[in-house]
Amino acid sequence: MSHHLNNDAVASAAAVFAALGDPTRLALVERLSDGRAHSIVQLTSGIGLTRQGVTKHLSALEAAGIVASKRTGRETHFSIERQTLENSAAYLARVSRQWDETLGRLESLLAKTETPPKT
Amino acid sequence: MSHHLNNDAVASAAAVFAALGDPTRLALVERLSDGRAHSIVQLTSGIGLTRQGVTKHLSALEAAGIVASKRTGRETHFSIERQTLENSAAYLARVSRQWDETLGRLESLLAKTETPPKT
DNA sequence: AAGAAAGGCAACCATATAGTTGCCTTATCA
DNA sequence: TGATAAGGCAACTATATGGTTGCCTTTCTT
Secondary structure, rough: OOOOHHHHHHHHHHHHHHHHHHHHHHHHHHHHHOOOOOOOHHHHHHOOOOOHHHHHHHHHHHOOOOOOEEEOOOEEEEEEEEEEEEEHHHHHHHHHHHHHHHHHHHHHHHHHOOOOOOO | OOOOHHHHHHHHHHHHHHOOOOHHHHHHHHHHOOOOEHHHHHHHOOOOOOHHHHHHHHHHHHHHOOOOEEEOOOOEEEOHHHHHHHHHHHHHHHHHHHHHHHHHHHHHHOOOOOOOOOO
């Protein structure tokens, strides 16, 4: 049993990181992290970019599943998709902790007397 | 006190995500997550890319502080920088949890009058 | 010492990406 | 109902990016 994810999983995780890997988009995500839904004009103010530019970034975030949009009346409101961010955080935590786990397995191997490894 | 990070912090966080936002690089990071140092040829095998291509990706990861390299003899070994990944995981967790905090405040507001909705 | 193994450096190419401008549609409001 | 506000759609440009090939240097091995 490999500890690696399959290619598709890696690819979709990478897609999320790629979407987060732009200062403008990350700033948008931070703005949306207040939990409220914001319109495009709201999100455009103070970003130093045209509305269409912001729209493109929001589309990228939506395609990656980081935000969701809903049109009401003449405006489109964007809100954050918490689960996606949580999953990505968990992914990074897992990868960074693998070293610890390796150490842990090594230790239990060395301590080979009794207690079976958990999981 | 704003819950937003300053521009530099956002930019450097974005740089890390950008570096992770490529399937090849993420695969390299996963490989390095065994905690051992690997040479470039080792990392190249099975990636489906030329050595120089892999070198470029490793340089990108190193520039983002995700891996570190050390030349010994005729080979260069790359290892993971756990702290960077931990920080990024914590960052995402913070951003995604801000919503909870908001909800928490809202709920305690609602609780003063009536039974909170179940969403 | 000679060949092989590991890798650095640079040039080059194709495509993706970030950003713009221009224009059209649909709501809202006075 | 006419102006204005919000935004979708498309074309276009410049630069960044991912990947390659070619070649040179350094280190190891026999």
